Amino acid sequence: MLVALLASPRVQLLDVTGPADVFAEASRQLGDPQAYRVRVISTGERVITSSCGLRLMADATVVSHRGAIDTLLVAGSPDVDAIVGDTRTEEWLRKQAGRVRRMGSVCSGAFMLAAAGLLDGKCVTTHWNFAARLSAQFPQLQVQADAIHLRDGKLYTSAGVTAGMDLALALVEEDHGRDLALRVARELVMFLKRPGGQSQYSVHLAAQMAERTSIRNVQEGILGRLNADLSVPALAASVGMSERNFARVFRAQAGVTPAEFVEAARIDAARRLLEETDDALKRIAEAVGYANVDGFRRAFQRCIGVPPAEYRRRFPR
Numbered sequence: 001m002l003v004a005l006l007a008s009p010r011v012q013l014l015d016v017t018g019p020a021d022v023f024a025e026a027s028r029q030l031g032d033p034q035a036y037r038v039r040v041i042s043t044g045e046r047v048i049t050s051s052c053g054l055r056l057m058a059d060a061t062v063v064s065h066r067g068a069i070d071t072l073l074v075a076g077s078p079d080v081d082a083i084v085g086d087t088r089t090e091e092w093l094r095k096q097a098g099r100v101r102r103m104g105s106v107c108s109g110a111f112m113l114a115a116a117g118l119l120d121g122k123c124v125t126t127h128w129n130f131a132a133r134l135s136a137q138f139p140q141l142q143v144q145a146d147a148i149h150l151r152d153g154k155l156y157t158s159a160g161v162t163a164g165m166d167l168a169l170a171l172v173e174e175d176h177g178r179d180l181a182l183r184v185a186r187e188l189v190m191f192l193k194r195p196g197g198q199s200q201y202s203v204h205l206a207a208q209m210a211e212r213t214s215i216r217n218v219q220e221g222i223l224g225r226l227n228a229d230l231s232v233p234a235l236a237a238s239v240g241m242s243e244r245n246f247a248r249v250f251r252a253q254a255g256v257t258p259a260e261f262v263e264a265a266r267i268d269a270a271r272r273l274l275e276e277t278d279d280a281l282k283r284i285a286e287a288v289g290y291a292n293v294d295g296f297r298r299a300f301q302r303c304i305g306v307p308p309a310e311y312r313r314r315f316p317r
Contacts, residue, residue, distance in 0.1 A: 008042070012106075014161050023036035023038050023172070041058060103156070111137075122141060
């Protein structure tokens with residue numbers, strides 16, 4: 001089957017080469033070079049200069065490509081403005097959407113699909129640092145900022161950069177089963193299914209910082225004193241607001257409730273302590289504001305998807 005990777009100027013190189021290696025390894029494991037035939041299609045010139053400066057020679061362009069595509073993935077770029085606004089590419093994507101078996105994006109490639117009107121009403125994800133912008137720019141989308149990858153019908157979207165490999169591996173599993181996907185994951189030294197969401201690999205709280213100064217000050221205060229009293233009454237009093245009004249304004253500005261923000265901040269700090277220190281779980285729990293280890297374990301499992309001890313084992317020092 002033909003897998004097409006759409007690349008634009010200043011493309012993130014790993015958005016292209018990561019999925020390509022997953023599909024190539026799947027073909028090798030199957031002993032069938034035709035199982036996945038990867039083709040890079042350029043939105044402009046055939047020679048593409050990536051965001052890291054390395055150049056990539058595309059197999060075709062959106063103008064010259066001929067033939068049926070089974071799976072079409074749109075690669076992203078750290079420079080979102082460089083990959084949107086190309087009406088010719090958007091029209092090409094709309095035409096392909098009606099022909100391909102499945103379509104998706106890696107990282108900020110979601111902006112190209114959204115600009116083409118192909119994500120309207122869909123549940124999607126993107127790089128954690130672009131999630132708020134994607135949601136604001138295309139409010140008709142249902143953006144899940146913490147997901148590694150998502151499927152909505154025949155549409156697939158993934159988080160930032162290396163998450164494109166997770167998505168490609170999921171597509172291999174969908175096509176050929178878990179056993180092949182596991183063999184590919186072992187060969188490429190990947191998780192078959194990465195535990196948790198994007199929050200375990202990046203400080204995604206930055207994407208939730210409010211525009212209103214008073215609420216932003218509260219958020220910064222939370223991040224600076226995680227073991228303090230961070231209840232709604234205490235936080236509301238700190239900015240001279242009623243509890244009800246504070247909760248309403250905070251959610252409107254941050255996109256989450258105060259309690260959700262506090263928990264995310266505490267778990268994010270705990271994640272870093274687990275990665276960077278040998279501190280006992282009890283000490284980490286106290287440092288980030290949990291009264292006991294059991295409550296900390298439950299919260300960490302709920303947010304990250306694995307217990308704190310298991311998470312620490314994945315990041316040996």
